[in-house]
Amino acid sequence: MDFFLTLVQVLDSTIRLATPLLLACLAGLYSERAGIFDIGLEGKMLMAAFFSAAVAAVTGSVWLGLLAGIAASLVLSALHGFASITFRGNQLISGVAINFLASGMTVLIAQSWFKQGGRTPSLFGEGRFESAEFPYAIGPEDAELTGRPVSELMSETNALHLAYSELLSGHSILVYVAFLMVPLTWWILFRTRFGLRLRAVGENPAAVDTAGVSVVGLRYAAVAICGVLCGIAGAYLATALQAGFVKEMTAGRGFIALAALIFAKWRPWHAMWACLLFGLLQAVALRFQNIDLGGVVIPVQVMDALPYILTVVILAGFVGKAIPPRAGGEPYVKER
Amino acid sequence: MEKMPKWADVVLIPIISLLLATILSAIVILAIGEDPIEAVNLMVTGALGSTYGWGYTLYYATNFIFTGLAVAVAFHARLFNIGGEGQAMLGGLGVAIVCLSVPWPHWTIALLAACAASMIFGAAWAAIPAYLQAKRGSHIVITTIMFNFIAAAFLNYMLVNVMRPQGSQDPATARFPEAVHLPTFQSMFSTAENVMFRGAPANISFFVAILACFVVWALIWRTRLGYEIRAYGHSETGAVYAGISPVRITVIAMLISGALAGLMAINNVMGEAERLVLNATEGAGFIGIAVALMGRSHPFGVFLAAILFGFLYQGGAELALWTSIPRELIVVIQALVILFTGALDNMVRIPLEKLFMALRKGSA
Numbered sequence: 298m299d300f301f302l303t304l305v306q307v308l309d310s311t312i313r314l315a316t317p318l319l320l321a322c323l324a325g326l327y328s329e330r331a332g333i334f335d336i337g338l339e340g341k342m343l344m345a346a347f348f349s350a351a352v353a354a355v356t357g358s359v360w361l362g363l364l365a366g367i368a369a370s371l372v373l374s375a376l377h378g379f380a381s382i383t384f385r386g387n388q389l390i391s392g393v394a395i396n397f398l399a400s401g402m403t404v405l406i407a408q409s410w411f412k413q414g415g416r417t418p419s420l421f422g423e424g425r426f427e428s429a430e431f432p433y434a435i436g437p438e439d440a441e442l443t444g445r446p447v448s449e450l451m452s453e454t455n456a457l458h459l460a461y462s463e464l465l466s467g468h469s470i471l472v473y474v475a476f477l478m479v480p481l482t483w484w485i486l487f488r489t490r491f492g493l494r495l496r497a498v499g500e501n502p503a504a505v506d507t508a509g510v511s512v513v514g515l516r517y518a519a520v521a522i523c524g525v526l527c528g529i530a531g532a533y534l535a536t537a538l539q540a541g542f543v544k545e546m547t548a549g550r551g552f553i554a555l556a557a558l559i560f561a562k563w564r565p566w567h568a569m570w571a572c573l574l575f576g577l578l579q580a581v582a583l584r585f586q587n588i589d590l591g592g593v594v595i596p597v598q599v600m601d602a603l604p605y606i607l608t609v610v611i612l613a614g615f616v617g618k619a620i621p622p623r624a625g626g627e628p629y630v631k632e633r
Numbered sequence: 634m635e636k637m638p639k640w641a642d643v644v645l646i647p648i649i650s651l652l653l654a655t656i657l658s659a660i661v662i663l664a665i666g667e668d669p670i671e672a673v674n675l676m677v678t679g680a681l682g683s684t685y686g687w688g689y690t691l692y693y694a695t696n697f698i699f700t701g702l703a704v705a706v707a708f709h710a711r712l713f714n715i716g717g718e719g720q721a722m723l724g725g726l727g728v729a730i731v732c733l734s735v736p737w738p739h740w741t742i743a744l745l746a747a748c749a750a751s752m753i754f755g756a757a758w759a760a761i762p763a764y765l766q767a768k769r770g771s772h773i774v775i776t777t778i779m780f781n782f783i784a785a786a787f788l789n790y791m792l793v794n795v796m797r798p799q800g801s802q803d804p805a806t807a808r809f810p811e812a813v814h815l816p817t818f819q820s821m822f823s824t825a826e827n828v829m830f831r832g833a834p835a836n837i838s839f840f841v842a843i844l845a846c847f848v849v850w851a852l853i854w855r856t857r858l859g860y861e862i863r864a865y866g867h868s869e870t871g872a873v874y875a876g877i878s879p880v881r882i883t884v885i886a887m888l889i890s891g892a893l894a895g896l897m898a899i900n901n902v903m904g905e906a907e908r909l910v911l912n913a914t915e916g917a918g919f920i921g922i923a924v925a926l927m928g929r930s931h932p933f934g935v936f937l938a939a940i941l942f943g944f945l946y947q948g949g950a951e952l953a954l955w956t957s958i959p960r961e962l963i964v965v966i967q968a969l970v971i972l973f974t975g976a977l978d979n980m981v982r983i984p985l986e987k988l989f990m991a992l993r994k995g996s997a
Contacts, residue, residue: 336778380976384983389713389774391976393922394968401964402661408959409665415959552778559775596794602786605779609761612771612779621772 302452302459307580309463313538314583315576316468316475317342317530317547321554322561322568323475323482324526330486330563331519332499332624336392337377338527339551340399345370345531347403350417350542351410353424359536362424366535367528373399374524382516385628396551404544417535417542426469426537433458434466469537471529478526482565495519499622502629512629530554556608563622575604637989643929649981650973651927658966667958679951680944688818688833689950693917694943695835695900698842700921701939702849703894705930709853710886711866716762716777717894718918719784720755724895725902726791727754729909732809733796743813747899748841755895756888758784763887767880773887781918792911805910815904838900842939845893846932852889853932862886894918923967926974942967 321338328335345366353362373395380391404415411417430436435454440447451459486492498505498515506512534550535542553575560574561567581588582600589595659669680686700717707714714720727750737743762776792804801807815837818830853859865872865882873879897917902909920942927941928934949963973981 336774376972380972380980384977384979386976386979387713388976389715390922390926390971393715393919394972394976397919397964397968397971401961401966401968404959404961405661405665405965408957408961412957415961549782552782555775556779596790598786598790598793601789602783605782605786609765609771609776609779609783612776613765613769614771 301456305460305463307577307584309467310580310583311573311577312464312468312472313576314579315572316472317534317538317550318554318557318575319475319569319572320471320478320526320530320533321551322557322572323478323565324523324530325555325558326482326486326563326565326568327495327519327526328523329558329625330499330622331495331516332502332622332627332629333377333381333516333520333523334388334392334626335377335520335523336389336555337373337395337399337551338523338554339547339549340392340396341370341373341524341527342531342534342551343396343403343545343547344373344399345528346535346546347407347417347531347542349528349532350420350535351407353420353536354411354418354541357423359420359424359426362536363529363532366532367525370528370531371521371524374520374527378517378520381628382513382520385630388626388628400545403542407542407544415544420536420540424536425540426471426533428467428469429473431461431466433461435459435462436467469533471533471537474529475533476569479565479569486565491518496622499624502624506629506631512631516629527551553604556604559608559621560611562620578603636986641985641989643931643934646978646981646985647927647929647934647974649985650978651970653973653981654966654969657969658962661965662958662962665958667956672952672956672958675952675955676944676948679955680947684818684822684829685831685833686947686951688830688835689947690940690943691818691839692833692835692900692905692943693946694939695839695842695904696897696917697920697924697939697942698846698936699897699900700894700918701924701928701935702845702921702932703890703892703918704921704925705928705932705935706849706853706862706893707886707890708925708930709859709866710862710882711869712766712883712886712890713774714759714777714887714890714894715774715922716759716780716891716918717921718914718916719777719781720758720891720894721897721901721914721918722784722788723758724751724755724898725909725913726788727751727895728898728902729796729806729809732813732903733806736810737812740813740815744815744837744841744899744903747813747903748896751895751898752892753895755898756892758895759887759891760884763884763891766887767883785912789911792909796909803910806908809903809907813903814907815899817904834905836900836904838904841896841899843936845896846936849893850932858885894921920967923971923974927970 321342325335325338348369349362349366352365353359377391377395380386381388407415407417435447435450437447439450486496494505494510494515498512502512534546557568557571557575560571578600582597586597662669662672680690700721703717704714728747731746731750732743758780762773762780765771765776766773796806797804798807818833818835822829861877861882864875865877865879869879901913906913924935924938924942927938945963945966949960952958953960
């Protein structure tokens, strides 16, 4: 039972840690499927994390915070679109610039507004996303009723009930949003006209243009969707996973999401599994420092590096080749 | 016919981009309730007003010359090496191993060995992404980003588990022995009655960096290999037609790029810290991107841009010391420079080209 309890707790933590990765990964999916490379996911998440926490702290409403986070992320998306669609600049350089812009501006504004060394005040109550309790699941309410800690109640119940309470129930609403986005993204991309056009514009924009559909419009739409999802991801980090913004709080998650996207070969369902895998690695690294496998000790740094190593292996094409959308990274020039 | 004269491309566009970045930075400073003119004053006196300030400015500039050249060489082959940070970290590892494992009689020999080690380690770290790009077609930008993270984890492991001296809590190597300490500007330029550059970290590596500028210039514009690199960067199909092997050029350009980024370690690890610490590179690998873009991938331009960023770094540190403007202002300026000189290049270029075309028509 002890082992099972640990397992369930690690999986629970996996879901929490996979959520921001999944949102950012799907964000990148829309953008890159439309032919706009986006290595600025990290920056957009960071900006959203700051503004959601800042607005939630000032207004006391986490929903206003979420909106502010999405808006901030959309501003950076617009900048990326402006540079890479309108002015046909280098999308990768634009992404690099956006990451630095976010990294600098968040601390600058945080210091100017809150004077707490580049962080926002801690969020509490209405300023944070609360976890949703499913019926019959063990949660804080049961703990209050019986006067005993949740962990004790958890360890006494049966396996199914435990898994239900820890894994399915008790997450913030954004977690469910993230996982519902997976089938929705699949449906949009592969079952709607918009999705078909979006994928076409990433493979062969000239054909889309010939069909009389606006390449620029479609790409801006994709970049905007990417901004919204990155915004939710950032808001989740600052207002649900943690209680407030701290400097550089994304900690490379945008790049892990990018790695997951390649790992998933730009497909929504695979993206979910890739994010869960990378989330699991993070959860394991968080819980156990160095893992002892009967004499062979795996240092924690291996866990940290594993997502990147796996991605390089996938990119190298040794385990199935990852082929990006064909027109990715290429600005579209209508007339030559 | 070219759309505009060469001087406009080389001088005017970077200056306009820099101006735009400066104006926006001033607006940012205003927005957080500080005085931009006062800020510039503080930065200039702090970074250029004393030999101490210059000692820091040139120390930072040395780092940026190396990483800027690294990005520039890769740019010439139309490769975007974002991995300078990781390559410089590995260069640091090379320097630390060389300095700690051999009892060097004199710093000159140690410096030569450290140069070689840092270049080999940096190049080795660039070799895998280069090979994967050349042979397997995996995108160099993504692989070099991944390698930055892998380098950080690897260095963390080496410092915490392998190279940390017994009984030390600090994730860092032991101090390098006295014999391998590089001469600083203070010891080089001070006279008995007049102490210059007191306590500043600028050291002899600055001259190695200048030498590197000349070597890169000669390599790119005066050798057959340089010609091949530029030809490949200009047009891959054209280069293939001329019998230039894309695989060979990709790998060689990335090896040179990685070696230059690794070479930065003689300045920050051997010259300044005199031991290897976590995060010794402090983002210099990324600043190389801004420096190379700003300097139009020319060694002289890289040199000037590196001095500019050295000034911004030291000036930014002074600002953080005397005002409530945090050091991150420099990151914002860096982002704006990358944005305007890199991604939004066309925003400046297209109107300027139109202007020159109109002028030409008027005079004809």
